[in-house]
Amino acid sequence: MNVAPTPDIGKLVKSTRKALDLTLEQLAERSGVSRSMLSAIERGTANPTFSIVWALAQSLGLDLATLEGTSRQDEPIEHVHHYSIPMRRSADGRCELFMLSPVRTVLPVEWHHLVMKPEGCLESKAHAAGTFEHLTCLSGALSVSVDGKSVHAQAGDTLRYRADKPHRIDNTAGEETRALLLVAQPDQYRTKTTTV
Known part of the structure; x- marks a missing residue:
């Protein structure tokens, strides 16, 4: 597995949210993460837990590996244990x-x-x-x-x-x-x- 540089989660969440035309309130409803927490993540003042990162990845249609800073694009089969x-x-x-x-x-x-x-x-x-x-x-x-x-x-x-x-x-x-x-x-x- 190739390891990519750790991404700026806040910037990635904000840019993806805007690309999907979602407000903070809509993303909060969609992900189950509070608006205040989302705002703090986007500003870079909060370090989200794994469960929050997973919820955001699912809600925004992102590969969890993208948010974790890893890449599995070279693998022909993804094995999820x-x-x-x-x-x-x-x-x-x-x-x-x-x-x-x-x-x-x-x-x-x-x-x-x-x-x-x-x-x-x-x-x-x-x-x-x-x-x-x-x-x-x-x-x-x-x-x-x-x-x-x-x-x-x-x-x-x-x-x-x-x-x-x-x-x-x-x-x-x-x-x-x-x-x-x-x-x-x-x-x-x-x-x-x-x-x-």
């Missing part, structure tokens, strides 16, 4: 969501491997307008609730639903449930808006 796959846990600690999407993707699509312990629940606030989720149950059973309606799915079933409203996924099996979650984001992030 299981322990390197970004993961977050649900509020109840019973669900794990593994990010399978390549961090360098510029497509408005993310895909995840969802692992739910018995009685696990993954609650989400409304995503940006126009966002849809496609959830395929691989094993066990689950239900999706949106707008007061709940639909159950068994292994092999797929549920498609609007994710621009509060929604939740529940493990309805008495055992571990696994699913593949695809999040189709709206193209509105690419539209022209006023920048900061």
Whole structure:
């Protein structure tokens, strides 16, 4: 692997944000990083943690290696080990969501491997307008609730639903449930808006 000079993360984040016509507020909503932290990173007065760097890389469509100062462009195959796959846990600690999407993707699509312990629940606030989720149950059973309606799915079933409203996924099996979650984001992030 070739090692490139460590980049100026603040300048790179700011230039990419402006190239995508995103305000600080929009990037904060998109990445989950606070506006004040984003502002400090862009000014060079804050040193972001790895999780923040990863969130920014994903939100801006940048290769994580670009932000870390490494390059894998000469490699014909990228091997991502299981322990390197970004993961977050649900509020109840019973669900794990593994990010399978390549961090360098510029497509408005993310895909995840969802692992739910018995009685696990993954609650989400409304995503940006126009966002849809496609959830395929691989094993066990689950239900999706949106707008007061709940639909159950068994292994092999797929549920498609609007994710621009509060929604939740529940493990309805008495055992571990696994699913593949695809999040189709709206193209509105690419539209022209006023920048900061």
